[in-house]
Amino acid sequence: MGRSPCCEKMGLNRGPWTAEEDMTLIAHIERHGHSNWRALPKQAGLLRCGKSCRLRWINYLRPDIKRGNFTSEEEDAIIQLHTMLGNRWSMIAARLPGRTDNEIKNVWHTHLKKRLESSAAPKRKAKKPVAMTATAITQDGPNSAPVQPISSSATDYSMASSYETTESFSPDSQEFQIDDSFWSETLAMTVDCSGSVMEAGDTIVADGASMRSSNADMDFWVQLFMQAGDMQNLPQI
DNA sequence: AAAAACCTCAACCGCCCTTCC
């Protein structure tokens, strides 16, 4: 169509978001909302494209995002929905609260598609346990010395944290799940208590590079889950 | 221990759709 690019590329930051940028974006959206993505970066003082801001918010910073591994139920739902809807990731995501289309798309391409393919045709060899699949997730609890580490990504840290800090995980059960009530409470807490949570988030990255795989990030989620866990017994703030 | 192969996922790109004027 020959349209002008969504934003002026010159002088704009690209690549992984820094903690400072995240904080700036979160603070701005909490204060002013995001009625205009294109104008937002300028208003917030971010050297980012509006689309980039939107993507970062939608896929990572939004408080209602459900972090962590997909449960077997969620994976089954994705498979079923994909057979019905095809690659309409946003529609699939709309039926999986807390999950983003990007996340679902990634899981599909990295795990579920392969799983379906391998179930159709016998696989040569498993180089690595399919970390996020239902078998890996539902196998055992975190304290049961799994044969292989589930994964090492930041999201997995968060899941490991949730194992230990919520009532939802039962080491004896074969099924692991985070119920919706937990997430709704977590969401409410994140929104209502944004101040304290964001303080935790302030330590997300020490070197300003990326949130992934940092201990501070793990601490953030541990704190988040612990606070959410505490809220089972405490009145809403 | 080191290199190679493989995996994961955040982020970007470009197109399409909707809304506004």
Add this chain to the structure above:
DNA sequence: AGGAAGGGCGGTTGAGGTTTT
């Protein structure tokens, strides 16, 4: 009615991490 602007979506990429050789 039609063009412009903005939002949303799906496909793709590549850096960084993990596992295997």
